Amino acid sequence: MEHIRGNVIVGQSGGPTAVINSSLVGVFKTAKDRGAKTVYGMRHGIQGLLEEKYVDLSDHIQTSLDIDLLKRTPSAFLGSCRYKLPEADKDNGVYKKIFSILKKLDIEFFFYIGGNDSMDTIRKLSDYALEIGSSIRFIGVPKTIDNDLDITDHTPGFGSAAKYIGSITKEVIRDGLVFDQNMVTIIEIMGRNAGWLTGASALAKCEDCEGPDLIYLPEIPFDVESFIKKVEELHKVKKSIIVAISEGIRTPDGKYISELTDTVEFIDAFGHKALSGSAKYLANMIGAKFGWKTRAIELNTLQRSASHLVSRVDITEAYQVGGAAVKAAFEGLTGQMVILKRVSDDPYICTTDTYDVHKIANVEKKVPREWINETGDFVTQEYLNYVKPLIQAELTPIMVDGLPRHLTLNDKNLKNI
Template identity: 45%
Template sequence: MHKNVLFAQSGGPTAVINASCYGIIKQAKKSGGRIFAARYGVEGILKDNIIEMTDIDDATLEILRYSPSSAFGSCRHKLKEEEFESVLKIFDKYGIGYFFYIGGNDSMTTADRLSKYALKVGYDIKAIGIPKTIDNDLPCTDFCPGYGSAAKYVATSVKEMALDSDVYDKGIITIVEIMGRDSGFLTAASALAKDEVVDSPHLIYLPEVPFDENEFLKDVERAYSKKKKVFITASEGLKNKDGEYAYLRERSADAFSNLQMGGVGKYLENLVKTNIEKRVKSVELSILQRCAAHIASAQDNDVAVMVGTDGVKYAMEGLTDVMVSIVRTENGFKTSTVPFSEVAGKIKVFPKEWIDNENRGVTREAIDYMLPLVQGEAKVPYEKGLPRYVRFI
C-alpha cells in the first residue's frame, strides 16, 4: 500500500492558501511517509513537476504559513479522460497513497473525477479536497478559507478610500469593483467598513439581484442629491434580468467555461458620467483583494491551517472522496466532511434574506456572519521593514 502524501494547489490564489499547505505538511510529518508537492496543480503532476517537502525546516514552514498566493503554483486545467492514467502513473512512481487538492468548486470536480477513475482501475488512493476561494461560493461549508482575509482587505480598503474621497468640498461619486462572478459575498463585505466615522458604502450591488440601469441611476441620483458624495461597491458579476452579465471586458472563458470577468467599474462610471455627474472615480481592486497577506485575517489563517491538518487526519482514518468542510460553533469553528458529489461544480450564493434591497445594502444577519471571519491580524514575518515570503516555483 502506498503511504506517501501529495498535495497541489488549483484555481485563483488567496492570502491563506499556503496556510493549508502548512497544516498538511505539519500533520503528514507525523505519519512517517514522504511528503510531495506538485508545482502548478494537476498540470505539474502530468509533467512530473514534483518536489519533496518531507525535510522542510520549521523556519521556512512558518514563513510558508503566512506567504500569500500559491507558493507551489496553480493552474486552471480541466483533466481530460485520457490524462487520468498518466496522473496515476506519477502517483505510483512516488508511492502516493494520499492526495490533497486545494481549491474551489472546479478543483473539487477534478478531485472527484480523479478519485472515481482510480476506484474504477483499482488504484488505492485517498483523495481529499481542501477548500479555498475568496468568493466564498463553495456549498456545504460555513465559509471558505481565503474569504475572511479578502473580506478584511475589501472592508479596510473601502474604509480608507471613503475617507480619501471626502477630503475635498466637492461632489464626487466613487465606484469600487470587487471580485465575485456568481456570488456576492465579497462585495457584501464592503458593508463592514461602516462605523461611527465612515458611512460608506452608500450603495451595494450584488450579482444575486438583477441589475437594472434605470434603477441604478435613480439610486445614485437620490443618494447624490442628499450627500453630494456617493460611494458605491459593485460585484464584477452583475447580471441583468435575463441573467446576462452587465458588462464583460472580453467574452473569453477558462477551461471550466468560467467567463473571465472585469470592467463593471468602468461600465458604471460611464453610466454615471453620462447621466448624473462628471466627477466619478472607478477603482478595480483586482488581484490585490486575493493576495494581501499583510492584512490577512488571523481567524482565516487559523482555519486554513485547520482544514489542511484535519484533511490529513481524515485521510489517515481511511476517508476519501470528500472535501473538508467548516462548521461554525459557539466557540469558533471546527471541521467536518462532505462528499465531493455535493460540492463539485456547485455554487453557493449570498442569501437573499441577507440583502436589504430597499436601502441597497445588507442586513444585520449578514454583518454578524461576516464579522467573525475578519478577526485578528495574521503574524506575517517582517524583514527590513517589509514582509518576508517564500515560494517553491
Template identity: 65%
Template sequence: GVPKTIDNDLALTDHTPGFGSAAKYIAASTKEVIRDMLGLAYNKKMITIIEIMGRNAGWLTGATALAKTEDCDGPDLIYLPEIPFDMEKFLAKTKEILEQKSSVVIAVSEGIKLADGRYVCELSGGADYVDAFGHKQLQGTASYLANYLGAEIGCKTRGIEFSTMQRSASHMASRVDVDEAFMVGGAAVKAADEGDSGKMVVIDRVADDPYMSAAGIYDVHRIANNEKMVPREWVNEEGNYVTDKFISYVEPLIQGDYQPFMVKGLPQHLVLRKE
C-alpha cells in the same frame, strides 16, 4: 480535498479558508477609499464605484458593508450578482443620495447582470476573453458604470478595481482565517492518513457568541459543481445593500491580526523549491 477559495461559494461549508482575510482587506480598503473621497469632494460632487471580485456570488462585495463603523458611513450602495441589476433604478438611487451628500461610494460585484442575463461589463466590450473553463473574463464594470453616471449626472466619477489585491494582500490576514486554515489542513492530513477518499474537509460554525468553529468532512460529490449564493433574505428589499444578518455572518471571520515576518520593512514570503 481541502477548500480554497476567497469567493466563499462552496456548498456545505459555513465558509472557506481565505474568505475571512479577503473580506478583511476589502472592508478596510473600502474605509480608506471613503476617507480619501471625503477629502477630494469637499467642494464638489463625486461618485466612486468600487469593483469587487465575484462572478456569481456576492460574498466579497457584501463584505464592504463592514466598513460601516462609528468612524465611517460605509458604502452608500452595494450590488451583488445574485440580484438582477436595473440601470434606471441605479441611476435614480444614486441621484437621490447625491442630493444629500457630496461624496457617494458604491460597491459592485464584477459579475452583476442585467435582467436579460448580460453582464454589465459586456456593455463596454469588457468581457471578450473566454478562459479554458468557458468563463468570460469580467473586467470594466466599475469603469463602465462610472462613465455612465458621469454622462447622466454630470459630476466627477471614478471607477476602482481592487483586483488581485483582494486575494494577495497577506499583510492584512485575519487571525481567525489563518487559524482555521491550519485547522482544515490538519483535518485533511488526518483524514487521508486514516484512509478517507472522495471527501472534503469543511468548516462548521459551532457558535456565534463567542464565535467557534470546527472541522467536518463531507462526500466531495455533494459539494462539487454547486455554488453557494448569498441568501435573498440577507439582501435588502431594494436589492442595493446587505442586511444585518449578512454582517453578523461575516464579522467574526475578519477578527484578529496576523503579523507577517518582515525583512527590510517588507513582508517575507515562503518560497518552495523543487530539488
C-alpha cells in the same frame, strides 16, 4: 507515531488567496508528524503533475521559521492551474497517466487545495480510483475567496479577503470626503455569481465611518436606470457617493454589465468569462450624464493575496483544514472534502468535519436572499453577523527591511524536468 506505507502528494489549484499556503503547511506538517515518508508538492496543480513536475517539500520546508514564513506567504507556493479533467468514460488516457505517475512515486494519499473546480477534480480521481481498484485516498481541502463552496460554513481565504475589502472601503470613503465637490466612486469587487465578497464592503459601516451608500450583488438583477436614479437622489443629500458592485452583476435579461463594455473577452478552461470593467462603464455613464467627477476602482487581484492584512481566524482555520484532511485520509476516507461547521457566533466557535465531495463539486453557494435588503442594494445584519467573526485578529507579517518576507520556491530543485 503511525507507520505509513506510501507517500503523500499535495497540489494547489484555482485562484490564490492570502492563506492557501497555511493549508499547505497544515497538510505537510500533519503528514510528517503522522509518519509520512515523503510529502511531494505538485507544481501548478494537476496540470503540472501530468508533466511530472513536482518537488519534495522537505527540501523547502526545513525549519520552524520556514513554516512561519510560508503560513504568511500569499498566493500559491507551489503554483496553480485551471485545468479541467475530462470525464473518465470519455477519455481515460489522462487518468492512466496520472495514476502511473502516482504509482511511480508510491503515493498513497492525494490532497488538492482549491475551490469548486478543484473539488470536481477530487470527485473524478476518487471515482476512477474506485473503478480500477486503486487504494489511493483523495481528499479535498477547501479554498476560495469567493466563499461559494456548498456545505461548508465558509472557506479559508474568504475571511482575509473580506477583512481587506472592509478596510479598503473605509479608506476609499475617507478619501472621497476630502474635496467639497460632487463625486461618485464605484468599487468593483470579485464575485461572478455569488456576492459574498462584495457584501464585505458593508463592514466599513461602523462608528467612525458611514460605510458605502449602495452595494450590488450578482444574486439580484441589476437595473442600470434604477441605479442612476438612486445615485441622483443620494447626491441631493450628500456630495461623495460610494458604491460597491460585484464584477458579476447582470441586467434583468442576464447580460453581464461588463459585457456592455468594449473589453475583449477571455474564457478559461472551465468556460468562465473574465469579468472586468463594470465599475468603469457605470462611472463613465454617470460622469457623462451629470458632469460629476467619477472614479472606478477595480480591486481585481489585490483582494486575493493581501497577506499584510490577513485575518488570524482565517489563517488558523486554513491550517486546521489542511491537518484535518490528512487525518481523514490516514483514517481511510476518500472522495471527501473537509468542511467547517460553525457551532456559535458569540463566542465564535468552528469545528472541522468531512463531507462527500460528490455533493459539493459543481454546486455554488450564493448569498441567501434574506441576507440582502428588500430593495437589493445592501446587505442585512444577518450577513454582517456571519462575516464579522471571520475577520477577527491579525497575524503580523515577518518584516525584513521594511517589507513582508515571503517563502519562495527555488525551481532548480524540481524533479524530473
